[in-house]
Amino acid sequence: xxxxxxxxxxxxxxxxxxxxxxxxxxxxxxxxxxxxxxxxxxxxxxxxxxxxxxxxxxxxxxxxxxxxxxxxxxxxxxxxxxxxxxxxxxxxxxxxxxxxxxxxxxxxxxxxxxxxxxxxxxxxxxxxxxxxxxxxxxxxxxxxxxxxxxxxxxxxxxxxxxxxxxxxxxxxxxxxxxxxxxxxxxxxxxxxxxxxxxxxxxxxxxxxxxxxxxxxxxxxxxxxxxxxxxxxxxxxxxxxxxxxxxxxxxxxxxxxxxxxxxxxxxxxxxxxxxxxxxxxxxxxxxxxxxxxxxxxxxxxxxxxxxxxxxxxx
Numbered sequence: 590x591x592x593x594x595x596x597x598x599x600x601x602x603x604x605x606x607x608x609x610x611x612x613x614x615x616x617x618x619x620x621x622x623x624x625x626x627x628x629x630x631x632x633x634x635x636x637x638x639x640x641x642x643x644x645x646x647x648x649x650x651x652x653x654x655x656x657x658x659x660x661x662x663x664x665x666x667x668x669x670x671x672x673x674x675x676x677x678x679x680x681x682x683x684x685x686x687x688x689x690x691x692x693x694x695x696x697x698x699x700x701x702x703x704x705x706x707x708x709x710x711x712x713x714x715x716x717x718x719x720x721x722x723x724x725x726x727x728x729x730x731x732x733x734x735x736x737x738x739x740x741x742x743x744x745x746x747x748x749x750x751x752x753x754x755x756x757x758x759x760x761x762x763x764x765x766x767x768x769x770x771x772x773x774x775x776x777x778x779x780x781x782x783x784x785x786x787x788x789x790x791x792x793x794x795x796x797x798x799x800x801x802x803x804x805x806x807x808x809x810x811x812x813x814x815x816x817x818x819x820x821x822x823x824x825x826x827x828x829x830x831x832x833x834x835x836x837x838x839x840x841x842x843x844x845x846x847x848x849x850x851x852x853x854x855x856x857x858x859x860x861x862x863x864x865x866x867x868x869x870x871x872x873x874x875x876x877x878x879x880x881x882x883x884x885x886x887x888x889x890x891x892x893x894x895x896x897x898x899x900x901x902x
Contacts, residue, residue, distance in 0.1 A: 592693060593646070593667035594676045594686075597659040598626050601680035602634040608678065609642040611686040617676075624666060626680070635680075656745075657768075661759040668754060668900040670897050677747045678791070684746040688785050690796040691795040692748045701781040703773055704754035705739055706746035708712050727807060732838040734815045735774025739782050742770055743807070746785065753778050754898045758889060760817070761810045771814040777791075810891045820882055824875025835864035 594612055597603060605626070612624060625646035626639045630653035639647060648666050652661070660677065662735040667675045678684045684706065703738035708725045710716055724743060743766050749757075757772050759765045773780055800882050816823060838861035845854045 590619050590621065590673050590697070591671050591674065592619045592674045592689075593623050593625055593672040594628060594678060594689065595625045595657055595660075595663040595667060595671070596678055596680050597629060597734060598631060598639075598662065598680040599629045599633045599653060600631045600633045600635060602631075602638045604636050605635060605680050606682055607682040607687060609639070609644065611682075612678075613689055616693060619693065623667075623670070623672075624897045625663060627663040627666075629653050629655070629659045638751045653865075655762050655888060657759050657761050657765045660765045664754050668751065668820065668896075670685065671901075674748055675751075675754060676746075678746055680797075682788050683790075685785050685788060688783075689748075689770065691783055691785075695781050695783075696748055702750045702778045705741065705750040705770075705779045706744050706785045707739075707741040707782045708744050708746070709784055710741060713787060720894050723804060725780065727767075727804075727811075728800070730811060734811060735771045737770060737774050737780055739770065739780065741782065742767060743774075744782075748850040749889050751900070756889075756893055757902060758892065761813065764807065764810060767807060767810050768814040771811065775818040816878065817885065818882065819884045820878030821875050824871050824878055828871035829873065830870055831864050831868035833867055835861045837861075838864070 596605070596608060601608075608791050609624065612622075614622060616622060623646055624644050625648065626635070626644055627648045628636050628650065630650045635648070636647060646666065648659075650662070659745050663677075664675060674696055676692060678686055678689075688706070692706060693880075694705050695704050709819070710721050716724070728739060728742040732738055743764075745764075745766055745767075745806075753773065756776055756778065757769050758770065761768050770780065838857040842854055842857040842861065845857070
């Protein structure tokens with residue numbers, strides 16, 4: 590059983606030694622542990638530091654391509670080199686790498702395909718009250734979309750089985766964390782979580798400039814992922830809302846027609862007709878989006894077969 594620990598890095602020469610030194614070299618149930626960094630266009634000595642600490646698996650980007658692309662490239666490299674399980678951690682030493690052994694145990698036991706570390710954000714001192722609230726809300730939204738029950742959906746400290754990685758596809762350019770959970774929920778992959786305590790803060794996040802950008806980008810990633818797999822829910826909901834809204838002015842027009850001149854309230858008829866048209870368009874778009882979803886599912890089945898052949902599943 591081969592485990593790859595991958596570390597996406599962007600200018601992490603200061604904290605990377607702490608990460609590499611805290612990664613366990615032995616884990617129960619694992620025969621071979623390999624460490625890999627994904628250098629996402631670093632301009633400092635990140636790669637030199639990694640090599641000085643014995644890292645031989647290095648994926649390099651000539652320019653910064655973002656966390657999602659780094660994750661996807663790292664997964665491809667790990668699977669091509671025989672990984673059975675891939676653990677993702679961060680180069681800023683946010684996560685307790687010593688818990689990697691606990692993180693992979695549900696996969697080794699056959700009870701889960703994906704394990705996500707629960708950072709217990711309510712206990713993190715450097716998180717503001719607003720950020721803690723948004724983390725809980727974001728997890729709630731993802732759980733509703735994916736049909737899961739994860740306390741910390743944005744957490745990037747995760748373990749994936751080879752089987753789950755072959756079935757998952759990263760599309761977003763921002764962060765893979767939300768998207769892969771929604772995909773996993775749709776594809777009925779077993780997901781669980783374990784509680785961990787994070788290390789002391791070493792720097793500000795480089796993934797986003799502020800919490801508002803993070804909220805917008807994460808929200809768009811969630812909506813996109815949900816639209817890819819359950820578009821009929823959104824469009825059917827819009828169709829029903831517009832339909833109910835159209836019913837109200839139509840009823841008003843009929844009621845007023847019985848007591849007043851028809852031409853006096855023609856605007857209610859026009860508003861009702863516009864809303865009814867919107868309802869029909871929403872349902873029509875829902876049918877088209879659902880057909881696209883079916884076509885995407887067929888393509889993903891083909892892609893899964895290609896991946897299985899490529900990675901030797």
